[in-house]
Amino acid sequence: MEQTARMSVTASALDIATLQAALDDARAGGYASFEGRVRDRNEGREVCALHYEVHAPICISEGDRIIAEALARFDILDARCSHRTGDLELGEVAVWVGVTARHRDAAFAACRYIIDEVKHRLPIWKKEFYVDGDSGWVNCAGCAGHAHPGAPGDARVAGLSAGQDRRVRGVAHSR
Amino acid sequence: MEQTARMSVTASALDIATLQAALDDARAGGYASFEGRVRDRNEGREVCALHYEVHAPICISEGDRIIAEALARFDILDARCSHRTGDLELGEVAVWVGVTARHRDAAFAACRYIIDEVKHRLPIWKKEFYVDGDSGWVNCAGCAGHAHPGAPGDARVAGLSAGQDRRVRGVAHSR
Amino acid sequence: MSAAVKAVTAEYFAVFREQAGTDRETVETAAETPAALYQELAARHGFAEHAERCKVAVNDTLSDWHSPLAEGDRVLFFPPVAGG
Amino acid sequence: MSAAVKAVTAEYFAVFREQAGTDRETVETAAETPAALYQELAARHGFAEHAERCKVAVNDTLSDWHSPLAEGDRVLFFPPVAGG
Numbered sequence: 001m002e003q004t005a006r007m008s009v010t011a012s013a014l015d016i017a018t019l020q021a022a023l024d025d026a027r028a029g030g031y032a033s034f035e036g037r038v039r040d041r042n043e044g045r046e047v048c049a050l051h052y053e054v055h056a057p058i059c060i061s062e063g064d065r066i067i068a069e070a071l072a073r074f075d076i077l078d079a080r081c082s083h084r085t086g087d088l089e090l091g092e093v094a095v096w097v098g099v100t101a102r103h104r105d106a107a108f109a110a111c112r113y114i115i116d117e118v119k120h121r122l123p124i125w126k127k128e129f130y131v132d133g134d135s136g137w138v139n140c141a142g143c144a145g146h147a148h149p150g151a152p153g154d155a156r157v158a159g160l161s162a163g164q165d166r167r168v169r170g171v172a173h174s175r
Numbered sequence: 176m177e178q179t180a181r182m183s184v185t186a187s188a189l190d191i192a193t194l195q196a197a198l199d200d201a202r203a204g205g206y207a208s209f210e211g212r213v214r215d216r217n218e219g220r221e222v223c224a225l226h227y228e229v230h231a232p233i234c235i236s237e238g239d240r241i242i243a244e245a246l247a248r249f250d251i252l253d254a255r256c257s258h259r260t261g262d263l264e265l266g267e268v269a270v271w272v273g274v275t276a277r278h279r280d281a282a283f284a285a286c287r288y289i290i291d292e293v294k295h296r297l298p299i300w301k302k303e304f305y306v307d308g309d310s311g312w313v314n315c316a317g318c319a320g321h322a323h324p325g326a327p328g329d330a331r332v333a334g335l336s337a338g339q340d341r342r343v344r345g346v347a348h349s350r
Numbered sequence: 351m352s353a354a355v356k357a358v359t360a361e362y363f364a365v366f367r368e369q370a371g372t373d374r375e376t377v378e379t380a381a382e383t384p385a386a387l388y389q390e391l392a393a394r395h396g397f398a399e400h401a402e403r404c405k406v407a408v409n410d411t412l413s414d415w416h417s418p419l420a421e422g423d424r425v426l427f428f429p430p431v432a433g434g
Numbered sequence: 435m436s437a438a439v440k441a442v443t444a445e446y447f448a449v450f451r452e453q454a455g456t457d458r459e460t461v462e463t464a465a466e467t468p469a470a471l472y473q474e475l476a477a478r479h480g481f482a483e484h485a486e487r488c489k490v491a492v493n494d495t496l497s498d499w500h501s502p503l504a505e506g507d508r509v510l511f512f513p514p515v516a517g518g
Binding site (some may be wrong): 017024026027028029030031032033034035036037039040041090091102104107108111112115 | 192209210214215216265266277283287290
């Protein structure tokens with residue numbers, strides 16, 4: 001009896017055409033989408049690959065909750081989100097959000113809401129592998145200051161080799 | 176010596192995969208896109224088809240100017256826009272905008288800027304055909320009040336049968 | 351106002367084209383600007399839009415309504431766009 | 435504070451998993467809340483994050499750090515997410 005989840009997690013390449021097709025709706029005058037991709041550098045370091053670790057059950061339940069919030073808050077028709085897990089290469093799509101609405105105002109606003117909440121609320125962790133051979137889990141120093149999602153300088157790396165002294169409020173880095 | 180236009184106008188179905196591929200960039204952490212589609216009703220009337228008339232040379236030069244403005248205003252990597260002309264059916268994509276950026280803030284902002292400006296500045300006219308057999312050119316009553324693009328109630332239909340009395344400030348309608 | 355009469359081409363789009371019953375015509379006119387020419391042609395064809403809601407291009411370049419018109423110019427009249 | 439000792443399962447993700455050297459372990463604890471349990475385990479494994487930057491789930495449901503813990507609960511410790 002449970003409704004099919006609007007949030008999905010997948011270990012293979014995101015099939016965006018199929019994901020998008022699920023949103024087809026003759027009432028839709030606008031479709032807004034966002035793709036988050038693996039880029040070649042983060043915080044000035046050259047990235048060569050990425051690993052995502054995910055707790056799938058809570059990703060899906062919490063992702064569905066976020067989309068339900070968007071459906072309640074904005075005048076949209078439907079929305080979907082899908083996130084990769086596992087190993088990704090440069091340029092691959094890590095997360096996709098698609099939203100249909102009668103008008104574009106709501107489509108843009110809901111798309112933005114969903115990606116911001118997904119990035120801050122879902123149990124998804126990103127480990128970056130650098131060209132120099134180092135690697136590290138990417139944390140969000142701004143999580144307590146959730147008011148500025150995506151602000152430059154938001155992302156920080158908690159290196160694996162750092163010791164007990166990192167146990168301070170805020171974040172200390174191996175860099 | 177002229178740079179290839181980032182704006183295009185086409186009489187056949189938009190090939191979004193190819194348009195999007197032109198934006199591939201290893202530096203891109205985000206890709207935001209918007210599709211405007213033919214929907215089944217407008218201002219309460221049932222629409223069955225749409226015809227777009229376009230002045231292509233000025234569409235392309237002015238569209239390119241809009242994208243250049245977005246590149247100057249926002250921290251994006253690149254952007255493209257393509258608009259259909261001719262006869263479209265329900266559900267078809269009439270206009271597509273794609274933007275790549277390092278971070279999603281700029282990608283969303285630039286995508287929104289481009290579609291808003293395209294809808295208000297390009298010489299593109301939309302003729303709607305209604306289920307009841309009527310048809311009419313869709314105008315923008317808010318063009319003078321450009322400050323509220325996409326606001327509900329923005330779109331109005333200037334019917335073909337209306338007479339001289341429509342020559343008033345603002346818009347009168349055949350409905 | 352003894353402006354010289356000149357020949358220009360007027361081109362019409364969308365609702366203007368339908369109301370004029372043609373997509374272009376040659377016009378002998380004393381109008382010195384696209385704005386003045388529009389007033390003439392709007393009266394002739396029954397165009398219902400105020401010029402300020404429309405745009406004009408001269409020789410395929412968007413133009414000011416008050417720029418000077420020259421012999422042989424192609425003047426494109428654009429009704430309000432779909433917008434929303 | 436003579437709280438009964440209970441057996442719970444602690445599960446670790448990402449940097450916690452790497453620092454603990456395991457993805458799960460059974461723990462005998464007097465901790466009455468996930469917050470108290472986290473303090474114990476952070477001291478044992480050297481977790482460097484304050485609990486307020488992390489999240490916790492009990493039996494696969496996101497939970498409050500101060501909810502009561504019961505015998506046999508599975509307690510999932512989520513380090514800060516990637517965010518940006």
